[in-house]
Amino acid sequence: MNIAVAQSGGPTSAINASLAGVFSAGKISEKIDKIYGALNGIEGIINERFVDLSDKIKDNNTIELLLRTPSAVLGSCRRKLPDVHENGEIYDRITDVLRRKDIHTFFYIGGNDSMDTVAKYSAYLNEKNISDISVIGIPKTIDNDLCGTDHSPGFGSAAKYVCSTVQEITRDSNVYSVPSVTVIEAMGRHAGWLAASSCCIRANGETAPHLIYLPETAFSIERFLSDVKNEMKKHKAVIVVVSEGVRTAEGKFAAEEFQSGLKDTFGHSYLSGIGKFLEKLVASDIGCKVRSIELNVMQRCSSHIASADDIISAEKIGAAAVEAALSGKSGCMMTFIRGSDSPYRYSIGTIPASEAANSEKLFPTEWISPDGNDVLPEALDYFLPLIQGEITPVMKNGIPVHMTIDFGIK
Amino acid sequence: MNIAVAQSGGPTSAINASLAGVFSAGKISEKIDKIYGALNGIEGIINERFVDLSDKIKDNNTIELLLRTPSAVLGSCRRKLPDVHENGEIYDRITDVLRRKDIHTFFYIGGNDSMDTVAKYSAYLNEKNISDISVIGIPKTIDNDLCGTDHSPGFGSAAKYVCSTVQEITRDSNVYSVPSVTVIEAMGRHAGWLAASSCCIRANGETAPHLIYLPETAFSIERFLSDVKNEMKKHKAVIVVVSEGVRTAEGKFAAEEFQSGLKDTFGHSYLSGIGKFLEKLVASDIGCKVRSIELNVMQRCSSHIASADDIISAEKIGAAAVEAALSGKSGCMMTFIRGSDSPYRYSIGTIPASEAANSEKLFPTEWISPDGNDVLPEALDYFLPLIQGEITPVMKNGIPVHMTIDFGIK
Numbered sequence: 001m002n003i004a005v006a007q008s009g010g011p012t013s014a015i016n017a018s019l020a021g022v023f024s025a026g027k028i029s030e031k032i033d034k035i036y037g038a039l040n041g042i043e044g045i046i047n048e049r050f051v052d053l054s055d056k057i058k059d060n061n062t063i064e065l066l067l068r069t070p071s072a073v074l075g076s077c078r079r080k081l082p083d084v085h086e087n088g089e090i091y092d093r094i095t096d097v098l099r100r101k102d103i104h105t106f107f108y109i110g111g112n113d114s115m116d117t118v119a120k121y122s123a124y125l126n127e128k129n130i131s132d133i134s135v136i137g138i139p140k141t142i143d144n145d146l147c148g149t150d151h152s153p154g155f156g157s158a159a160k161y162v163c164s165t166v167q168e169i170t171r172d173s174n175v176y177s178v179p180s181v182t183v184i185e186a187m188g189r190h191a192g193w194l195a196a197s198s199c200c201i202r203a204n205g206e207t208a209p210h211l212i213y214l215p216e217t218a219f220s221i222e223r224f225l226s227d228v229k230n231e232m233k234k235h236k237a238v239i240v241v242v243s244e245g246v247r248t249a250e251g252k253f254a255a256e257e258f259q260s261g262l263k264d265t266f267g268h269s270y271l272s273g274i275g276k277f278l279e280k281l282v283a284s285d286i287g288c289k290v291r292s293i294e295l296n297v298m299q300r301c302s303s304h305i306a307s308a309d310d311i312i313s314a315e316k317i318g319a320a321a322v323e324a325a326l327s328g329k330s331g332c333m334m335t336f337i338r339g340s341d342s343p344y345r346y347s348i349g350t351i352p353a354s355e356a357a358n359s360e361k362l363f364p365t366e367w368i369s370p371d372g373n374d375v376l377p378e379a380l381d382y383f384l385p386l387i388q389g390e391i392t393p394v395m396k397n398g399i400p401v402h403m404t405i406d407f408g409i410k
Numbered sequence: 411m412n413i414a415v416a417q418s419g420g421p422t423s424a425i426n427a428s429l430a431g432v433f434s435a436g437k438i439s440e441k442i443d444k445i446y447g448a449l450n451g452i453e454g455i456i457n458e459r460f461v462d463l464s465d466k467i468k469d470n471n472t473i474e475l476l477l478r479t480p481s482a483v484l485g486s487c488r489r490k491l492p493d494v495h496e497n498g499e500i501y502d503r504i505t506d507v508l509r510r511k512d513i514h515t516f517f518y519i520g521g522n523d524s525m526d527t528v529a530k531y532s533a534y535l536n537e538k539n540i541s542d543i544s545v546i547g548i549p550k551t552i553d554n555d556l557c558g559t560d561h562s563p564g565f566g567s568a569a570k571y572v573c574s575t576v577q578e579i580t581r582d583s584n585v586y587s588v589p590s591v592t593v594i595e596a597m598g599r600h601a602g603w604l605a606a607s608s609c610c611i612r613a614n615g616e617t618a619p620h621l622i623y624l625p626e627t628a629f630s631i632e633r634f635l636s637d638v639k640n641e642m643k644k645h646k647a648v649i650v651v652v653s654e655g656v657r658t659a660e661g662k663f664a665a666e667e668f669q670s671g672l673k674d675t676f677g678h679s680y681l682s683g684i685g686k687f688l689e690k691l692v693a694s695d696i697g698c699k700v701r702s703i704e705l706n707v708m709q710r711c712s713s714h715i716a717s718a719d720d721i722i723s724a725e726k727i728g729a730a731a732v733e734a735a736l737s738g739k740s741g742c743m744m745t746f747i748r749g750s751d752s753p754y755r756y757s758i759g760t761i762p763a764s765e766a767a768n769s770e771k772l773f774p775t776e777w778i779s780p781d782g783n784d785v786l787p788e789a790l791d792y793f794l795p796l797i798q799g800e801i802t803p804v805m806k807n808g809i810p811v812h813m814t815i816d817f818g819i820k
Contacts, residue, residue, distance in 0.1 A: 011582050040587045071581035078586070163809050164714050171481035171812055172421050172711040176488070177450045203807040272682075293706045301582040304574050305714055307808065387808035397613040398717065398797035399573050402581055 001104040002034040003325070004050065007072035007140075008041035008079075008110035008117075012154025013161075013303040014314035015140045016073050016403075018109045020066045021318020022138070023053050031326060036103060039407055041077035042117055045106065046090065048097050049407075056405050065403035067311050068393050070303035073405045080113050084124045091124040098133055105134045105325040109318070111141040111152075115333050116357035122331030123354075134330030136321050137353045140314075142300045144193035145360045148351040149335035153317060154300070156310030156386035159197035161302040162186055162295060163387060166198045166241060169293060170208040173237035180289040181228055181238045181282050184209075185275030187299050189245040192216050192363040194299065196375045197383045198241045208239035216363050217372035218249040221258065224278065225285050227373045232288070242274055304400050308389025313346070320348040344385035411514040412444040413735070414460065417482035417550075418451035418489075418520035418527075422564025423571075423713040424724035425550045426483050426813075428519045430476045431728020432548070433463050441736060446513060449817055451487035452527055455516065456500065458507050459817075466815050475813035477721050478803050480713035483815045490523050494534045501534040508543055515544045515735040519728070521551040521562075525743050526767035532741030533764075544740030546731050547763045550724075552710045554603035555770045558761040559745035563727060564710070566720030566796035569607035571712040572596055572705060573797060576608045576651060579703060580618040583647035590699040591638055591648045591692050594619075595685030597709050599655040602626050602773040604709065606785045607793045608651045618649035626773050627782035628659040631668065634688065635695050637783045642698070652684055714810050718799025723756070730758040754795035 005022045007015050019037070026035040035053045038044030051074075057063060066073065084091055098106060106121075108114045118137035125133055139146045142158035166184055173182045186195040192214025201208065210231040213219055231238045246254045255274040258281075272280075279292035317334045324334065332350035339345030367379040393400035415432045417425050429447070436445040445463045448454030461484075467473060476483065494501055508516060516531075518524045528547035535543055549556045552568035576594055583592045596605040602624025611618065620641040623629055641648045656664045665684040668691075682690075689702035727744045734744065742760035749755030777789040803810035 007585075011585050043587065069581065070578050072585045075587065076585040160808055165708060165712070167809060167812065168480050168711040168713060169707060171479065171814075172707050175417075175421050175482045175486040177453065177485065200807065201809055204809055204811060291707075293708075294704065296703045297579060297582050297701075298575060298703075298708070301578040302575070303578060384807060389808065390805060392802075395800060397610065397794060398570055398799065399577060399611055399614055401614060402577065404581075 001032060002036060002102045003032055003105045003107065004036040004038050004045065004098065004103045005107040005109065006038035006041045006044055007074045007076055008108060008114040009076060009140065010111070010142065010300060011071035011076060012140055012142050012300050013070045013157035013306045014153040014310050015109055016066045016069050017311045017314035018138050018140060018153055018318035019074065020063050021315040022107050022322055023057055024063065025319035025322035029322065029326060036101060037074045040075040041110070042079055042081065042108070043077045044074070045094050045097055050101065051405060062403060065394060065401055067315065068303055068391060068400065069402040070301040073403060075407065078113070081117050081120055084120055084127070088124070091121060094121065095130065095133065104132055105136060107136050107138060107321055109138040109140050111146060112356070112358060112360070115146070115353045118333065118353035119331065119357045125330070134325055136325050136329065137333035137356070138318055138321050139333055139335070139356070142194065143188055143191050145191040145362070146356050147359045147361045148333065148356045150338040150346060151336055151386055153310060153314035155193065156307035157303065158194055158299045159200070159383060160307040160387040161299055161305050162194055162198050163200045164305055165295060166209060166239070167201045167204070167206060170201070170206060170239050173239060178289055179232055179236055181232070181240065181286070183240045183242060183275045183278045183290070183292040185242055185244055185273055185292065185294045187295070188215060188243040190215055190360050190362070192243040195241045195243040196363050196379055199375050199380055200383050200387060203380060203384060207235065209241040210235055210238050211240045211373050212375055213242045213246050213373060214363055214368065215243050215245040215247055216365055217368055219246040219254045220249070221281065225281070228282060228286065240278070242278065244274055246274055304393045306391050307387045308391045309386060311391050317348055324350055341381045341385060411442060412446060412512045413442055413515045413517065414446040414448050414455065414508065414511070414513045415517040415519065416448035416451045416454055417484045417486055418518060418524040419486060419550065420521070420552065420710060421481035421486060422550055422552050422710050423480045423567035423716045424563040424720050425519055426476045426479050427721045427724035428548050428550065428563055428728035429484065430473050431725040432517050432732055433467055434473065435729035435732035439732065439736060446511060447484045450485040451520070452489055452491065452518070453487045454484070455504050455507055460511065461815060472813060475804060475811055477725065478713055478801060478810065479812040480711040483813060485817065488523070491527050491530055494530055494537070498534070501531060504531065505540065505543065514542055515546060517546050517548060517731055519548040519550050521556060522766070522768060522770070525556070525763045528743065528763035529741065529767045535740070544735050546735050546739065547743035547766070548728055548731050549743055549745070549766070552604065553598055553601050555601040555772070556766050557769045557771045558743065558766045560748040560756060561746055561796055563720060563724035565603065566717035567713065568604055568709045569610070569793060570717040570797040571709055571715050572604055572608050573610045574715055575705060576619060576649065577611045577614070577616060580611070580616060580649050583649060588699055589642055589646055591642070591650065591696070593650045593652060593685045593688045593700070593702040595652055595654055595683055595702065595704045597705070598625060598653040600625055600770050600772070602653040605651050605653040606773050606789055609785050609790055610793050610797060613790060613794060617645065619651040620645055620648050621650045621783050622785055623652045623656050623783060624773055624778065625653050625655040625657055626775055627778055629656040629664045630659070631691065635691070638692060638696065650688070652688065654684055656684055714803045716801050717797045718801045719796060721801050727758055734760055751791045751795060
């Protein structure tokens with residue numbers, strides 16, 4: 001029998017490691033013949049666009065490169081499938097394609113929407129009494145907002161980048177003798193895990209970040225300005241880390257709420273991110289030296305500073321998914337179960353994919369300071385194991401080497 | 411006799427390596443007793459704020475951390491000194507302070523403005539017939555725009571970060587099946603070296619960046635849009651790298667020229683950087699998926715991916731400055747002289763600091779494509795040696811360890 005694997009949603013530094021795990025475990029199993037990679041997520045199944053991964057991964061060196069390549073070598077998509085009772089044809093189509101290629105398990109590496117696809121296709125297979133095809137979800141998101149798992153592959157590497165970079169920016173901010181404020185914007189539309197993870201630099205003796213704002217508590221301009229003024233009394237260079245998704249008490253995105261009616265050069269309504277907005281706010285209200293820095297996609301693609309724990313466990317959870325399929329599981333998402341923080345121990349389990357689909361695991365409010373402008377030390381115990389270890393890039397010409405797959409067509 | 415060293419201008423990943431070079435060479439010289447670090451550049455001399463570096467650097471491990479710490483451990487300043495004939499008092503003050511501490515050479519690590527200080531103080535010393543005090547400049551700038559030297563310490567590490575990150579963003583941009591444009595903004599107000607250095611990723615087989623725009627050639631919106639449309643015919647994900655300082659044919663900064671009369675939420679005139687502006691332009695004119703990414707201060711402080719060639723040669727040029735002082739030199743800036751590209755060979759020399767002060771070394775127009783939207787392969791030969799080698803961070807708790815100096819007062 002053959003298996004297929006696809007990648008979906010926003011890229012991370014670890015999604016290729018999970019692919020490598022599926023491939024390696026599939027390769028050593030006597031029950032599995034071909035391991036197909038579907039291109040651009042579920043679209044690759046629907047449009048019957050596959051690569052035979054054995055043609056692309058011929059040796060261990062390629063596996064090593066795959067572990068060190070950010071983004072998704074098989075391409076990605078953002079397609080959410082319809083409800084099976086609204087449109088069952090797409091599921092018939094998927095089943096036809098899988099049957100035609102003798103594919104008995106489909107592994108889908110992705111976030112919320114991908115787990116929705118796993119849950120829906122699994123429900124379809126049950127309804128149709130199809131027992132020779134299974135579908136298994138492998139978690140992936142830098143936002144760390146998937147329910148039912150201790151954490152998600154991709155998050156640890158993103159957090160390690162955020163920590164290292166916030167620490168380097170802290171150094172950069174401390175060179176001048178004039179007081180200054182630096183606002184660093186981290187990803188996280190709904191969950192503040194990434195911004196919160198910047199607290200890890202305190203384990204190395206930093207006082208920064210001095211303020212951390214997450215979407216999980218209401219954001220107020222007045223409180224923010226008063227917090228900043230307060231921190232300026234204590235620190236020459238105040239470092240603020242803010243989630244892109246911080247919201248007002250009314251639940252609106254703060255970056256949007258406070259900038260209405262502006263038009264840009266092209267006559268479109270103009271919205272800067274929360275970092276740039278807070279920069280302008282501080283300049284206007286406090287009048288000190290201020291700058292904002294958006295960590296942007298570097299958070300999810302800076303594999304040159306990936307967390308070894310993240311990459312290695314992403315590979316393991318991919319391999320564990322193959323074992324789960326061989327043992328008869330379907331319709332589930334693989335999960336990490338934490339045994340202890342220190343020493344860090346975890347095991348791998350499964351939950352029904354429907355429990356992870358369409359829900360979000362928020363940063364625990366009990367780990368947020370009562371003032372809503374910082375995170376508590378408990379958070380550090382949770383984060384630290386996830387950013388440990390380095391996975392040295394393979395360098396050529398002074399630049400990391402990546403693995404790429406030629407899709408043949410554009 | 412004692413010596414003093416200070417750091418000035420914008421931080422880099424290599425300015426502490428040059429400090430380490432001065433310290434180590436000073437330490438082994440029998441002629442030198444104390445090695446003072448002046449805090450916040452020339453202000454530290456004027457305000458008599460020194461640290462005895464032997465108190466702060468007690469072992470080789472600290473030197474190793476110093477080599478791996480971005481920014482300037484002694485702090486920096488942006489103070490330009492007046493002409494000696496307009497205000498000689500400041501130079502008298504500097505001389506008094508140096509004499510009081512028995513300091514016979516002052517090493518100033520910095521860029522254009524710092525070399526201006528070196529040149530002016532040297533002229534003052536000559537005019538006053540003071541021969542027992544010398545002053546020597548050590549180059550530093552991520553912009554690589556210092557004249558009289560093959561390149562400047564700090565540039566190689568910034569270029570290595572730019573290359574690695576542009577390559578990672580290229581991976582990230584290629585995951586979706588829809589056509590897209592990604593505009594990456596690199597530092598460089600006047601000289602395009604950093605943006606141009608992104609061409610190095612082609613040495614590893616990348617076709618990106620597909621377009622590179624530098625301040626050295628006139629920027630036109632019409633040409634830009636036509637270039638992008640052209641590249642979209644060839645590549646699904648078009649990668650554009652642009653210097654922050656690109657200018658119109660009239661010599662005005664393009665980012666400012668094209669955005670007039672806009673007011674932000676606070677009633678101030680609003681100016682986004684060139685990257686964000688080009689993003690809005692592409693969205694408005696072409697209407698495809700488009701995003702912009704500002705590499706921001708990460709270019710100058712990401713020491714976790716520093717170039718070993720940059721860090722080691724920055725240390726060497728610092729040590730060579732001490733030797734130059736001991737051999738009687740003064741009023742000069744240390745320089746790198748390239749022997750050959752491949753194998754890469756260089757030596758260290760000196761030029762009068764006045765030749766480096768207040769002038770800018772631009773990216774050679776003969777290395778720019780006739781269309782003004784790319785750089786030629788000759789540039790690659792120049793850049794590649796400067797980004798070679800890695801200097802692995804010392805890690806603790808999964809985050810690089812930095813060295814810091816407590817200034818005692820805020």
